[in-house]
Amino acid sequence: QVQLRESGPGLVKSSQNLSLTCAVSGVSVSSVAHFWSWIRQPPGKGLEWIGYIYYSGGTFYNPSLKSRVTISADTSKNQISLKLSSVTAADTAVYYCVSPYCTGNSCYPYWGQGTLVTISS
């Protein structure tokens, strides 16, 4: 069974960089058909797709965040990382590690429990 667990600092100062890790169990991050993704949800708001890394190492980022986002994979630790630079209060959110498993016309999304990151001034 695929399990995802996010970790990282709960408080980051404005203008600094946010770094989060997603520990993956039950499947290798090198597995084909998994899109290793990050999603966030500001308090009281909807869900925003940040980006993903594919098994081949290819990445895609939401254009609205592209200039500040890096998603990477560490196959030796079987984990995914998110780095978001130059954060502001608008980056305060619950950050989720999500992995849609897509084969053919079918996609099944696996979700972590999320981690709250607060940006302080």
Place this chain on the structure above:
Amino acid sequence: AIQLTQSPSSLSASVGDRVTITCRASQGISSALAWYQQKPGKPPKLLIYDASNLDSGVPSRFSGSGSETEFTLTISSLHPEDFATYYCQQFNTYPLFTFGPGTKVDIK
């Protein structure tokens, strides 16, 4: 990029009511749509994937239907624990798996 809209944005209903939420896509997405339920302080819970497949453990009062541009989530008889916000998400158009804005279901 594909846009998803949900209607209504909110609704008030009573226990036992039949509730239907609609998700519309700006272009055809086949059956690549999921529905989630989210309660305050909790992560989204997967209810339906591939438009109509009930996830394991989800009560049978939940059902999903539709294809291409119009999809519905139906709760056949609302239970007290069903008051929550519901989101749709499309998986058809890589790489941006967009979400709908959500529909809040509260108690009348």
